[in-house]
Amino acid sequence: MATQTKPILHGYFRSSCSWRVRIAFALKGVEYDQLPVNLIKDGGQQLTEEYKALNPMQQVPAVEIDGTTLSQSLAVIQYIDETRPGPRLLPADPKARAQVRMISDLIASGIQPLQNLYVIQKIGAEKMQWSQHFIDRGFQELHSENTLFYTADDEHRISMADICLVPQVYNAERFKVDVGKYPTIKRLNEALLEIEAFQVSHPSRQPDTPDDLRA
């Protein structure tokens, strides 16, 4: 019975980790409700006692699902993949799974954490150069590791690695990284953005998207 209740995503339109979860829900065809948490307003709504009771990590996303609350986007995505029907977000073969996790972790552990709000706030005035430096570093690595990403030629099998890529490119553009330096990343990102699951989950189309950023 718990699984018949719609999951609730506590997220923020522009949080790349929230976007990852939205893509996974969309690819799996899972309906969910959103309760936006504004990371900026009121000094950060994720810092309230109310939110802390839900997610002690005081970050987004947090997902209420099947009677429990999960956080950390890759843990959430793999839980969705393991418990919901629909296309696999991780391949069945262990080596291929490892490749997908490698690319996902490169982004989720190697690039994104350095642009987390609480890191950027500590860096202060140099946040733009800081972010560019580490995104460029990560994209250089990623560019040599892209063999397993989605291509329009194969079976259109979209993986967790693709789910991590697109929000990271969005972040890169926010920090004015020239993504054109990485033609494979740029091409993949453009191809993925053609897919409905990436469009409906886009930061420009969420309930909490401000009017001036709305697509």
Added chain:
Amino acid sequence: MATQTKPILHGYFRSSCSWRVRIAFALKGVEYDQLPVNLIKDGGQQLTEEYKALNPMQQVPAVEIDGTTLSQSLAVIQYIDETRPGPRLLPADPKARAQVRMISDLIASGIQPLQNLYVIQKIGAEKMQWSQHFIDRGFQELHSENTLFYTADDEHRISMADICLVPQVYNAERFKVDVGKYPTIKRLNEALLEIEAFQVSHPSRQPDTPDDLRA
């Protein structure tokens, strides 16, 4: 036949991500060879063209296993878990798996990346305060999320979360964080360090451990 060849771990005695993989091999009873990569000497042996050919991410650990090369420690650990017999490093139940991945990711994405060598080098003189700040931040979160960790009372089931915890506490001590502020973390760490797999994999007992740090 490929699976009968011993895996080769390219790591560094003090790298917490290398230590994670060593613990996983030890828990699973997998024999492996080590080829040390000195992250400091010669400006960093991970930056050589030879190593880059092995692991374009130019980080440790990298593991040659079953005819392929894997990197990113959590991807490696899950690959080992999925392909080797022995105790499960992730529980079978999807919710419990998600909990283990949440805690693992909190450490592997939320704490450790901010002490990565290439981040610390960019921070420069303030690296000690910087590291303490983010380890404390992470440990405060972790301290409220420890329900799934190993306890001596249950079935002694050690998970990937425990594998992540111990090397992170070791890092915390290197950066002079007062771990005593987090009694549950301290207690768990001490209990885990009593277990052989955590002892044989310890940074003080590796082929590349310098004599003055050797246990």
